[in-house]
Amino acid sequence: MKKAIPLFLTLATVVSFAFIIPNTVPSKQINVVIDAGHGGSDFGATSSSATEKQIVAQITNKIKFLNNNEKVTIHLTRIGDQFLSLSDRSALINKIKPDLVLSLHVNQNLNLSKSGMEFYIATESIAHERSNEIAVELRNKFIRNTTIKSSEIKKAPFYILKKSEVPAVLVELGYMSNLGDRDYLTNDVEQNKIAATIVAFISELK
Numbered sequence: 254m255k256k257a258i259p260l261f262l263t264l265a266t267v268v269s270f271a272f273i274i275p276n277t278v279p280s281k282q283i284n285v286v287i288d289a290g291h292g293g294s295d296f297g298a299t300s301s302s303a304t305e306k307q308i309v310a311q312i313t314n315k316i317k318f319l320n321n322n323e324k325v326t327i328h329l330t331r332i333g334d335q336f337l338s339l340s341d342r343s344a345l346i347n348k349i350k351p352d353l354v355l356s357l358h359v360n361q362n363l364n365l366s367k368s369g370m371e372f373y374i375a376t377e378s379i380a381h382e383r384s385n386e387i388a389v390e391l392r393n394k395f396i397r398n399t400t401i402k403s404s405e406i407k408k409a410p411f412y413i414l415k416k417s418e419v420p421a422v423l424v425e426l427g428y429m430s431n432l433g434d435r436d437y438l439t440n441d442v443e444q445n446k447i448a449a450t451i452v453a454f455i456s457e458l459k
Contacts, residue, residue, distance in 0.1 A: 283458050286328045286346050287451075288356040288413060289313040293336030298361035298429040303439050305359040305429060306334065312357060312426070315448035322456050343416040352458060353387060354421035355451065356413045359438060360428045368434045369402040370395060371425040375414035383420040391422060391454055398450040401427055401437055 289309040291297035297305025310331075317327050328349055330342045346354055360371065372392050374384040388406045395403055414421045426447060427434035437443045 281324070281459070283325045283353075283455060284328065284349060284351040285325065285455050285458075286330060286349060286351045286354045287313050287316055288330040288342055288346070288354060290356060290358040292331050292334055295336055298359045300429050300435055303429070303435070305361075308359050308429075308438050308444075309357040309426070310334065312444050312448050315444055316451050319445075319448050319452045320455070322452075325452075325455055327455075339412040339416075342413060346413070346421075347416075347418050351419055353455070354413065354417050354419060355391075356411075356421065356423040358423060358425050360425040361430045362428055363430070365430055365432075368428050368431040369404055370427060371404045371407060373407050373409045373411060373414065373423040373425070374421070375410050376408050377410055377415035378421060379418060380420045384414070384422055387420050387458075388422045391424070391451075394450055394454045398453075399443075399446055401434065 289306075289312075291304075291306035291309070293306075295306065297309075299305065310333075313329060317329065320327050328351060330345055331337045360367075370392075372388045374381055374388050378384060385406060392403050392406065395401075409423075411423050414423055427438045429435055429438070
């Protein structure tokens with residue numbers, strides 16, 4: 254019996270190491286394009302205190318800055334405040350062939366009570382099924398991590414979505430025309446939460 258004890262301890266040690274030794278197989282390299290809407294002479298939605306092109310650029314830069322995962326590469330369609338046509342954006346996306354495109358925008362409506370995030374995909378896209386799966390997962394991530402409400406997934410033939418040859422989701426981050434949304438979108442802390450949520454979501458892509 255005494256001879257059996259060392260053998261048992263040896264086997265137990267081997268088994269325990271089998272559970273704690275990390276998986277050495279490298280994970281998949283993820284490439285994501287973040288498309289900051291508008292730019293240059295195209296201001297997008299505007300208010301007396303901010304513009305859409307500024308807000309989405311700020312959040313895009315925060316996404317780029319917060320990403321410290323070496324397995325995730327963030328590509329930007331525009332760097333700085335320059336005008337870039339939709340066809341140029343799509344051409345760049347299809348040249349990179351990323352795992353995902355996120356096109357970031359800010360909404361506006363004559364109905365000032367209209368508020369919340371909206372997620373769009375295009376049925377015309379060859380990757381619309383995967384786009385829908387990603388949109389659902391991203392929406393759920395925002396519901397868990399942020400306070401702003403989110404609509405159900407919507408379908409629209411937006412140029413970037415239907416011309417991208419890879420999964421693509423357009424996100425309206427909120428309404429510039431709504432005072433509560435505007436305060437949220439222009440708040441540095443809330444922008445950081447938006448960016449961190451997107452970075453965390455991207456890191457979990459498979």
